[in-house]
Every structure is written in structure tokens, then in C-alpha cells.
Amino acid sequence: MKKVGVALLGLGTVGGGTYRILEANREMIKKYQGVDLTVEHVLEKNLERCKQLGVDESIVSTDINNVLNNPKIKIVAEFFGGIEPAKTFLIKSLEAGKSIVTANKELVAKYWHELEVAAKKGKAGIYFEASCVGGVPIIRTLIEGMQGNNIQSIKGIVNGTTNYILTKMADTGANYADALREAQELGYAEFNPTADVEGYDASYKLSILSSLAFRTKVPLDKVSREGISTVKVEDIEYGKELGMTLKLLAIGKNTNGKIEARVHPTFVENSSQLALVKGSFNAVSVVGDAVGEIMEYGRGAGDLPTGSAIVSDIVYAALKTRHTLSNFNNTTDQVSNRKFIFDYVTENYLRVDVGLGANPNAVVSLLKKHGVKLSNVSIKPLEDKVSIVMLTESIKDSKLNNAISLLSSISGVIGLQARIRIER
Amino acid sequence: MKKVGVALLGLGTVGGGTYRILEANREMIKKYQGVDLTVEHVLEKNLERCKQLGVDESIVSTDINNVLNNPKIKIVAEFFGGIEPAKTFLIKSLEAGKSIVTANKELVAKYWHELEVAAKKGKAGIYFEASCVGGVPIIRTLIEGMQGNNIQSIKGIVNGTTNYILTKMADTGANYADALREAQELGYAEFNPTADVEGYDASYKLSILSSLAFRTKVPLDKVSREGISTVKVEDIEYGKELGMTLKLLAIGKNTNGKIEARVHPTFVENSSQLALVKGSFNAVSVVGDAVGEIMEYGRGAGDLPTGSAIVSDIVYAALKTRHTLSNFNNTTDQVSNRKFIFDYVTENYLRVDVGLGANPNAVVSLLKKHGVKLSNVSIKPLEDKVSIVMLTESIKDSKLNNAISLLSSISGVIGLQARIRIER
Numbered sequence: 001m002k003k004v005g006v007a008l009l010g011l012g013t014v015g016g017g018t019y020r021i022l023e024a025n026r027e028m029i030k031k032y033q034g035v036d037l038t039v040e041h042v043l044e045k046n047l048e049r050c051k052q053l054g055v056d057e058s059i060v061s062t063d064i065n066n067v068l069n070n071p072k073i074k075i076v077a078e079f080f081g082g083i084e085p086a087k088t089f090l091i092k093s094l095e096a097g098k099s100i101v102t103a104n105k106e107l108v109a110k111y112w113h114e115l116e117v118a119a120k121k122g123k124a125g126i127y128f129e130a131s132c133v134g135g136v137p138i139i140r141t142l143i144e145g146m147q148g149n150n151i152q153s154i155k156g157i158v159n160g161t162t163n164y165i166l167t168k169m170a171d172t173g174a175n176y177a178d179a180l181r182e183a184q185e186l187g188y189a190e191f192n193p194t195a196d197v198e199g200y201d202a203s204y205k206l207s208i209l210s211s212l213a214f215r216t217k218v219p220l221d222k223v224s225r226e227g228i229s230t231v232k233v234e235d236i237e238y239g240k241e242l243g244m245t246l247k248l249l250a251i252g253k254n255t256n257g258k259i260e261a262r263v264h265p266t267f268v269e270n271s272s273q274l275a276l277v278k279g280s281f282n283a284v285s286v287v288g289d290a291v292g293e294i295m296e297y298g299r300g301a302g303d304l305p306t307g308s309a310i311v312s313d314i315v316y317a318a319l320k321t322r323h324t325l326s327n328f329n330n331t332t333d334q335v336s337n338r339k340f341i342f343d344y345v346t347e348n349y350l351r352v353d354v355g356l357g358a359n360p361n362a363v364v365s366l367l368k369k370h371g372v373k374l375s376n377v378s379i380k381p382l383e384d385k386v387s388i389v390m391l392t393e394s395i396k397d398s399k400l401n402n403a404i405s406l407l408s409s410i411s412g413v414i415g416l417q418a419r420i421r422i423e424r
Numbered sequence: 425m426k427k428v429g430v431a432l433l434g435l436g437t438v439g440g441g442t443y444r445i446l447e448a449n450r451e452m453i454k455k456y457q458g459v460d461l462t463v464e465h466v467l468e469k470n471l472e473r474c475k476q477l478g479v480d481e482s483i484v485s486t487d488i489n490n491v492l493n494n495p496k497i498k499i500v501a502e503f504f505g506g507i508e509p510a511k512t513f514l515i516k517s518l519e520a521g522k523s524i525v526t527a528n529k530e531l532v533a534k535y536w537h538e539l540e541v542a543a544k545k546g547k548a549g550i551y552f553e554a555s556c557v558g559g560v561p562i563i564r565t566l567i568e569g570m571q572g573n574n575i576q577s578i579k580g581i582v583n584g585t586t587n588y589i590l591t592k593m594a595d596t597g598a599n600y601a602d603a604l605r606e607a608q609e610l611g612y613a614e615f616n617p618t619a620d621v622e623g624y625d626a627s628y629k630l631s632i633l634s635s636l637a638f639r640t641k642v643p644l645d646k647v648s649r650e651g652i653s654t655v656k657v658e659d660i661e662y663g664k665e666l667g668m669t670l671k672l673l674a675i676g677k678n679t680n681g682k683i684e685a686r687v688h689p690t691f692v693e694n695s696s697q698l699a700l701v702k703g704s705f706n707a708v709s710v711v712g713d714a715v716g717e718i719m720e721y722g723r724g725a726g727d728l729p730t731g732s733a734i735v736s737d738i739v740y741a742a743l744k745t746r747h748t749l750s751n752f753n754n755t756t757d758q759v760s761n762r763k764f765i766f767d768y769v770t771e772n773y774l775r776v777d778v779g780l781g782a783n784p785n786a787v788v789s790l791l792k793k794h795g796v797k798l799s800n801v802s803i804k805p806l807e808d809k810v811s812i813v814m815l816t817e818s819i820k821d822s823k824l825n826n827a828i829s830l831l832s833s834i835s836g837v838i839g840l841q842a843r844i845r846i847e848r
Contacts, residue, residue, distance in 0.1 A: 021714050028574065134715075140561075271700075291559030297717075304715065309569075
């Protein structure tokens, strides 16, 4: 039987989950996949953690050379996260002819090109199914399941932390700060939640997924990003009244070769499949010209779900006779702006607050006068102000922004309090 | 560039869709997949259809030898459906070293073993992603995306015709016959709808999917099957009142190596993802020990969705350097009953009708006395009878059947009118 040695760089949550799956399911993988995967080395400082997981101490060290110089090791799985030392270690591994498996979305999004150069040099492969949507094989679907399709759009709830927080706010009426605190207490959010709540994590994933979907590089700096930290619970409530649910969506679209990629809070209709994705679950909807819409749903994070994707990639890599790299032109980080759209066209939810004496109709009239077509207007009289909640028809950002900038000329207007895009 | 010749056996709905995708996306497939797929021969009687699709007449015939003897043809895609002549043609193709691609679930479910024997002889591959859930790459997910998992269950809405009919009944209150007639008029159901409405189609798919999921043969004769033709709209209504939606589910479970496989109308909770799968859409939920639940959703049929899966398989097969066959023991059709469960344990929805003078409590008491624990009882007084709607806790079929058989001893009981399993 084919024997393939594996190194694990880091034995934290996902690294530990991967180790557990590899040990528990080793015989099953031998029997059904025809390959014997053995963990030959582990890079980890925390010996207590190694002992806890039952890792033989003799294969534990903190020196990457023990991985690079071990000819038995064909696959290096990385769990450090962040850029360094992951980047240096993985590039060295690739150059040494070892394929890499990683869940590190930041690294892949930012240094895909450098990784591919090293992979070509070492004739090795790069596998990162686990980097997007945990255990859900969305990358396999894009690469191995939709080859005959021009993919037109990809829309996903790809961050469990923000989905947990938004679900909590919608279900209990909690405000953002309280929902975040609870997510932190339950371990769904980090002590420093910035990467999740400000949409960085989602934008890394969108850069990767839309590059694969549209078969052309969609670099991180072409992805617009807006997080959820300024979301107000009243807008979630007003959205509910209009039959909509608020989600942090990662959206990629390819319209006749013009690509847009954006991460932002988004209202979706309650009857859509994405609206039903609750708590820390993730889901991605892909539309291809032949297949129509496909949606995949599952846990986006966690030791075993992400470990499942890592092990899947390890088996996949171990059985490959020839590693293939991305088929799109990835040789330069200088990607022209010309193939991208930045002035997006969307429907919008708007909330403009005005003082008690002000005339809401003046706001509505001004927007209409400047070409903003409104499909719904509701006036919410409150104790100390009046909120005007409006839905726009599809409109270009530049046109809408222009109209909004004129609102301050109306006496009594407090200002635009919320502007949330709608996707159907 | 690698050139791979393809033959299409039949140019009906899906065959035509496949031809259109191959032609429209040929350059894209060349560019991104690195393989030039050319249609070298088409078996089709209907020359009008060929002309309509723009197929060069010189490559059209009705003689399979034109396929078998053409050395350019490496892949044979079959669209006849049914057993013969598909079976004979595909076995001959495999023996001649040509890989096959098919959406023919009946053929794969019934003759997988024979196809594999021929494939081994010809060193060719068997690809049937399109046979289950149209364009949704569920087979790729099971084989290439969950290698590190013991799969515990698979539950799917795998037949669009029945889902269309049940959705119609639930949304409009139409009875079965009217909903079926409308489905036929709209082309969602065949003139002879038996294969769909009696669950045959779903049972073929379940046999295939649960064999792959559980990595052991689950032959068709071990799959229990119950269709929707006896479903009454009032039970859909009563289920609604209890927060449940009726679906025809294909369910496979592996509980510590004991397998159950069953197709039947099933109540699922309204809050479940499966409840939201409406009309002719399909969805499959898979639970693995590592990844937890994954769900995939999309169109289960149609020329382009199914064509998408066919083309995906053609590309996949064309790029394979070595074809792998099922890794489970498939060498005999004689599979022992010992690894299967037939006396299922489920929760149930029951409706027992009694005459106007009868005492509903006698029914409830008798069931309870014989070990049927009820989680809900509602009495529905109607003009000419009283319906007793009950939900049971989990119970073995044999025990429930025994209790039900005793109901006729109670005076005034009209009888059991509905017994529908519940899945959570």
C-alpha cells in the first residue's frame, strides 16, 4: 500500500482536530482510499498539548528543518494562521517538493502567487479546501464539479462569527455590543474580533472563491469590505417588518467579463435559502450558466469540520499523480482595474432620521427628484425623532451617494443612519 | 493540447443540453481545463433533432459499432435511459476501453457490478455524477470531499416531480390528482408518472448514494420504497398545523455498521433546511462524524443542469490518468441481510378516523397501553367523522404495527388513514 508521510505545523484547535481524525480514521482511509497516512513530524512548542493528544514526543520539535529534511514527508499541513512563519515554512516546503495543505485564507489570499511559484519549482501541489467554509467542499465543487459552466455569481455567508452575532441580534433584539460579548464568551468570537466583524476574514475567502469561480485573479485590493460593527438592531427589526433578514454576505459577480467582489451587511428575503442559515453555520450559493443555482451549507469552522476538509485535501493530494495549479493567469499582482466594477448597482435599504418638527416628505421628494426610485417608504415616529425607512430600486452607488449628500440641505434632517444593500 | 473524442448516445433533452454546453463552452474548457473535447459521433434516429442542434450529419448514425470502432472516441456519454440498449452499449464501450458517463440511475443501481466488471476488463472508468441530483456535485462531495469521515446519514429530496406535487398540494390545497395533472401539463411529470410518484426513481438514487456514502453495497432490494400517490391533502394540512412540511425523502443511515435505506413521504420540521426546498428543486443533507452536517441544493433535473454534471464528468474523466472504481466490495449481488435494518425506529404522524359516535379516547388509550408513546394528540371533528391526529415518539415499526392492528377491535373505528414518518 502507498505510504504517505504527513507533517503538521501547529497542533492548536484545527491541527489537533486533524490529528484526531487521521488517527481515528487511519484504518478506514487505508481500506477505502488505499493510502496509509502517517504523521511523521509535528511542529509545536506546547508539549502538554502533544501529550494530551497522544502524539509521540520523538516526532515533536520546533525546527522546520526536521520537516524539510525528512524524505518520508510528502505533505505539510499548516495550522499556524497569519502570515509568518507560515509563509516562509510553506514556501520552503513547496520548494522541497512537499505539497501543502492549509486552512490559512489570509496567506492564500495575499500570497497565492508566491506559493504557486514555489510549487512549480518543487513540482508540488497547493490545497486549501479548508480555507473557505470549513468542511463544506465548495472549492472541490467549483473546480471539479462545474467545469462546463461559466460561473455568473457566488454569494456566501462565509463567516460564522458574524452570522452568530447577527442571528443573535435578530432573534433576541440584543444590540451589537451585547451579541458580540456573548459570542466571545461562547468562543464564537475572538478576544480581538476585528478580523471577523470588520469583514477581513470574509474578504480573504471571497478573493479566493471568486478567483476560482471566475477563473481570473480577484486580488484582495479589488474586494470592497464593510463589517457589521456599525449595524444597529433597529435596522434589523425594520428589515424584518419588510420580510428581510440581515446577513454579512460575500458577493462575487461576473457580468459579461466585468467582475465585482464585495463583502457587506446585506438584506436577503426571508424566503431565500440564505436567510435560513443561522448561528455559526455557513452557506455558499453559486450560479452557473448551465447548472443554475447550487447551494452548499455546513459548519464553517471548528476543529473537526475544518479538520475534515484538511484530511480530505491530504487524501486528495496523496492520491494525485500530478499536481495541478490554478489555470488562470496568476503571474502578477498587478491586475488591471479595467476588468472590475466598483460603482455597484444594487437595491438599498435606507434609514434617514429627522427631527420631530421636520417634514419627512421633503426627504422622500429630494431623493426622488435626484433619480432615486423608492419601492417602499415607512415613517417611524419615535420619542425624540422620526425615522424614515426606504427601499430603493436598483441604482448605481454614485447616483445614490450624490442624492444622499444633498439631504443635509433639508432643515431638520439628522442624517443617513443606515444604508444596507439588498440582494435577491 | 490533449484531444479527447466523445460519443453521445441519444440526443434527447439531456443529450441535447450536453451537446449545447460542449459546443458553447468548448473554448472555455480548452482554456481552463487544458483539454479539447470534440463530439466525434452521435447515435440518434431523429435527424431533425440533430439538424436543429447543428450536429454535422456525417457523424450521426444508429450503429453502436461506429462508436466502438472509432479510436478517437475515449468517452461515451449515454442518454437513452432505461436498461436496454443502454446496458449492452455501455458494457461494450467499457470493454473497448472507453470510459462511460451517464445519468442513468436505474442502470447504475441495477447493474453497477456488471459495469465494473467490464470497466476492469477495458481499464476504463464509470462516471455517473449526473445520475443523482442533476447538476449538484453530490457524488463528488461524497467521494472527493469527505474522505476523512465515517458518514452516518444521508437524507435527500432527490426527485423533483414529487417535490413539485407535494409543494403544490401544500401551497394551494390541491389534492394529489389535480397537482399531478398540473405537473404533467407543465412537463414536470411524465405521462406515465409511476417511476417518480411511486418512489422508484428516488430508490435508485438512494441505492447509489448510500452505497457511496457507506462504502458498501446497498442493493436496490434492500431499499424500502413508498411513493406519494396515496398522500391526502388533509394530512399535509394537519402537519402544517404541527409545524411540519411533507417531503418525499430518501434516507440512508449507518448506525454502528447497521444500514437502513428507505424512501417514503416524511414530515420534516418547518425550520429545517429541507423544508425550504420547494418545487422541482432537490437537496441532499449528509452527516459525517468529522464534518457534521453538509447540505447541497440545486436543480435535480433539466437539460442544462443535468448536462452540466455530464460535462463535468466528461472533463473529469478526460483528465484522469488512472480510472478508479468503487472501493467497496461489489463483486456479488448476494448481499447478506445481516448488515441491514428493516424494522425501522422512527417518530410517526398517525391519523385514525372514527365514526361520529365513537370515543376518540379509546383509540388513544389502546395505543398507549400497547407501548405507543404519544407526544401530541389533536381531535378534529368533521361533518361525517372524527379524525384523531397523533404524533408518536420514536418507536419500532413492529411494535407500532402491532398496536395499530388492534385498533379494529374498538367499536366505531373507521381505521388508520395515514401513517407518515417524521425525521428531525
